[in-house]
Amino acid sequence: MQSTLDFPDLLRLIDERSAAFRAAVAAAPSLDAQVPTCPDWTLFDLARHLGEGRRAWAATVAAGPDATAKATPVGAPAAPRERAALVAWLADSTRQLLDALRDAGPDRGCWTWWGASQSPRTCGAVARHQLQEIAVHTYDAQLTAGAPEPLPDDVALDGVEDFLSTCCATTHAWPHEPATVEYYLTEGSSWRVWLSADGARVARLATPDHAPDASARASARDLVLAFYGRVPLDALELDGDRRVFDRLVAWEPG
Template sequence: MRVRTWARGTSPGPPPSPRDLTQQLLDALREAGQDRGCWAWWGKSQPPRTCGGAARRQLHETAVHTYDAQLTVGAPQPLPEEVALDSWLSGDGARVARLPSFGTMPAVPTTDEDTDAADATARGMASELVLAFYGRIPLDSLKLGGNRRLFDQLVDWDPEP
């Protein structure tokens, strides 16, 4: 890849632009097909280790880092609704994270009707939920209910110890 060659100092000229790198990634993912297995930087318990999973994860990461850049210049915007909803699994924009009993993970997004069975709930727009669980906004900016320790445990949770 041109970036590695440039980083080693064996490629003349400036490094590839972010736009060129993004296009290279998109081209490679399209050529491979969404169901093809691929190396991934996340554990087995997270999204599938496929080209489609990598593309989705990159989209979510890009959205969150775009928020970071917007925050840096003092103009943060919510994540695009479709991206935030996809990141939070699915829903209508107002979601509830249902956390089962202490010691069991992960959180399971649910509908409002299921909240009676939850030990803790976090309510917010999909963008707020994603940004809170990526550590970009405080958890307290969500409407939290139930056992707060479960949220601290979820934030600290390592799915692949």
């Protein structure tokens, strides 16, 4: 599947969402505040996760197409507890990721955890998915700071297809009876997911046929947040067999 965002836009938006994350960390009343959407984490835990994760992906991209596992940065400083230093550490984490992606370019191969999906194992696909991880965690941080903002339209629109092709599509067998699911965006795009013993296959629909076993309709912003468990499924307009959605949420192909 082709991204609706080109590589320079992905990098620009990674930078923008990372800056918004840092602003939320700087504005929050306390780094010890619990993150409502990640209840086992404080805001400091979330910031440490985001920064360490971006440094690890920077190292993985830099390791090149022959890497066989996610890289561990060597000599990376721990996330500092003091707020201003933490914000600066986060900015450096973003810089490392962006530098690595720019140096590699979108077409170079890269180790990824999604080998069984429909997303390619390239640095461009890494940038695409990194944008979504950063955007969703920025929402988490903003919610913790008391001022959540909707996902930007261009991020959310690309995020629906990224999630379906990267996190949903798989060659691992669906353990239930075959089913079809369709997702309709209020912005106009739609996708079908086929679930069977062959796994989960995803495709855009030119014209929805309105005959799936289950369907969901929502804005791209709400659908991405539902995909990542930030809003409940009931926030979407659901139709058909609700059990299919419950099984999809519980499914952990491996």
